[in-house]
Amino acid sequence: MTKHSGSSIDTTRATVPRDAGSPGRWALAMFLLATFSGGCASVRPEQRAILADPTMQHDDESLEAEARRHVLENREGAFGGGSVRGGGCGCN
Amino acid sequence: MQLRRAVSGLGLACACALTGAASAQVVDSEARMTVFVEPSSSSQLLVLHPGVRTAARVGESVTVSAGYDADIVTGATEAIKGGPLGGVDVVSSATSFDDVRHVAQGGFSIERRRTRLSGGYQFGTESDYRSHSFSVGAGADFNQKNTSLDLAYVRSFDDVCTSAFSATLPTSSRQPLDASSGCFTAGAREEGRRATRDIALDNLQLAWTQSWSPVLSTQLVLTGQLQNGFLENPYRAVVIAPSGASALENHPENRARVALALRTKYFVRSWQAAWGADARLYRDTWDMWAGTFELSLEKHWTPWFRLLGRARVHQQTGVLFWSDDYTGGEPLTGPRGQYWTGDRELSPLRSYSLGARALLTTQRRAGDRLLGIFLQGAAGASLDLIKTDLREFTWAGRSPDDTLAGVMSLTLSGSL
Numbered sequence: 001m002t003k004h005s006g007s008s009i010d011t012t013r014a015t016v017p018r019d020a021g022s023p024g025r026w027a028l029a030m031f032l033l034a035t036f037s038g039g040c041a042s043v044r045p046e047q048r049a050i051l052a053d054p055t056m057q058h059d060d061e062s063l064e065a066e067a068r069r070h071v072l073e074n075r076e077g078a079f080g081g082g083s084v085r086g087g088g089c090g091c092n
Numbered sequence: 093m094q095l096r097r098a099v100s101g102l103g104l105a106c107a108c109a110l111t112g113a114a115s116a117q118v119v120d121s122e123a124r125m126t127v128f129v130e131p132s133s134s135s136q137l138l139v140l141h142p143g144v145r146t147a148a149r150v151g152e153s154v155t156v157s158a159g160y161d162a163d164i165v166t167g168a169t170e171a172i173k174g175g176p177l178g179g180v181d182v183v184s185s186a187t188s189f190d191d192v193r194h195v196a197q198g199g200f201s202i203e204r205r206r207t208r209l210s211g212g213y214q215f216g217t218e219s220d221y222r223s224h225s226f227s228v229g230a231g232a233d234f235n236q237k238n239t240s241l242d243l244a245y246v247r248s249f250d251d252v253c254t255s256a257f258s259a260t261l262p263t264s265s266r267q268p269l270d271a272s273s274g275c276f277t278a279g280a281r282e283e284g285r286r287a288t289r290d291i292a293l294d295n296l297q298l299a300w301t302q303s304w305s306p307v308l309s310t311q312l313v314l315t316g317q318l319q320n321g322f323l324e325n326p327y328r329a330v331v332i333a334p335s336g337a338s339a340l341e342n343h344p345e346n347r348a349r350v351a352l353a354l355r356t357k358y359f360v361r362s363w364q365a366a367w368g369a370d371a372r373l374y375r376d377t378w379d380m381w382a383g384t385f386e387l388s389l390e391k392h393w394t395p396w397f398r399l400l401g402r403a404r405v406h407q408q409t410g411v412l413f414w415s416d417d418y419t420g421g422e423p424l425t426g427p428r429g430q431y432w433t434g435d436r437e438l439s440p441l442r443s444y445s446l447g448a449r450a451l452l453t454t455q456r457r458a459g460d461r462l463l464g465i466f467l468q469g470a471a472g473a474s475l476d477l478i479k480t481d482l483r484e485f486t487w488a489g490r491s492p493d494d495t496l497a498g499v500m501s502l503t504l505s506g507s508l
Binding site: 063 | 122123124126128145235237238298300304305315317349351357361366370372374384390392398406411441445449474478
């Protein structure tokens with residue numbers, strides 16, 4: 001049996017998961033900001049032609065973008081800020 | 093068996109989409125082939141990633157969709173991770189493998205004037221992994237559609253195949269899988285060669301999209317994820333003793349992750365081009381911090397041709413228990429409490445990406461169809477190069493040579 005022994009081992013080091021921040025507080029702040037600052041913007045419907053252009057869309061849900069996200073998420077430790085997807089091991 | 097279930101699921105989703113298509117106003121279809129290449133002298137990787145998706149609009153407000161993706165993976169991987177002090181020949185331990193992952197999905201969305209609702213199901217299967225994902229989403233527009241709020245939730249129930257160790261076996265005695273054969277079969281479980289471990293994933297996302305002027309919009313996205321279960325790579329062993337003895341990776345079984353991203357789009361009329369700037373901050377309970385920044389420029393060269401260029405930088409810290417060598421002492425190498433990992437994605441790294449995408453589109457007048465079938469069509473090609481700068485990770489003291497990867501995609505889409 002393999003023993004993870006030795007005097008240099010410090011098993012008291014903090015490996016207990018830490019608080020990752022407070023997503024609830026962030027969500028509330030986002031909602032309030034959206035509610036109150038959104039009213040300042042006034043783009044009239046007839047001015048929205050450019051905003052409707054495909055180059056101005058934030059959510060690129062094309063299969064090409066999905067494949068790129070899949071690759072990046074498997075090569076980095078971070079995730080999020082894009083679309084929410086599940087599944088896949090990425091073990092290899 | 094799993095493939096048959098995946099195909100059955102896809103068939104059901106297609107049936108739903110086609111049933112919708114019978115009375116549909118528009119049917120959108122898209123097909124893609126992506127090739128991922130990671131050259132290396134010892135652990136090269138090639139992934140073919142075909143996918144198809146179709147969506148049919150039924151009546152004024154309902155859309156049903158179905159899709160299928162596959163990952164066809166061939167390559168080699170180092171099955172054991174050791175650091176400079178471990179005295180293990182890691183590189184020659186690289187073993188060849190090939191695997192195919194199938195993913196079938198189906199969903200619906202309902203869009204009213206200012207509100208939307210969506211739901212979906214996705215099933216993924218490969219020789220050593222299974223996943224069932226359920227998703228729901230809702231959104232609403234305010235202030236003459238200048239403000240949009242969207243909420244999405246995805247719950248995944250996953251199973252991963254591992255070697256058959258009991259929960260009471262010390263983590264330092266657990267050994268990795270040597271192959272995926274026999275996974276999810278009753279025979280291998282009864283013989284005590286394989287076991288199945290659960291992974292539960294909860295994803296929640298809130299997005300606020302805001303139009304500030306006729307040429308400027310932003311999107312703030314908050315994403316949270318809870319992972320619970322077997323979060324190790326079942327194939328990877330880590331050298332944890334000066335004798336060279338190794339054990340299966342050992343990660344905490346819970347991980348909470350949160351990311352906040354701000355995306356900006358600004359259209360320059362004189363260039364007929366849109367600038368994009370995305371910034372993301374990430375943190376998790378394994379004490380990883382990460383920051384990502386991406387800049388893009390997409391220009392209409394003609395009404396039917398546009399070109400996008402993008403550059404991306406990502407930097408992250410290692411997780412709290414990361415070490416390049418668990419056999420030595422503090423502070424540079426050595427044990428980090430009760431956990432150990434050989435996962436380079438959990439180590440401190442920087443990654444740089446440079447890419448381009450070209451898109452050709454054709455728009456037809458009513459009654460004038462492309463090839464007699466399509467109302468509109470598009471063809472696209474993209475190439476991204478990704479370079480990873482591993483700041484601490486080594487193969488027994490040697491820098492890995494598989495840090496440059498290429499991703500190429502070809503897409504075709506059309507509307508009937």
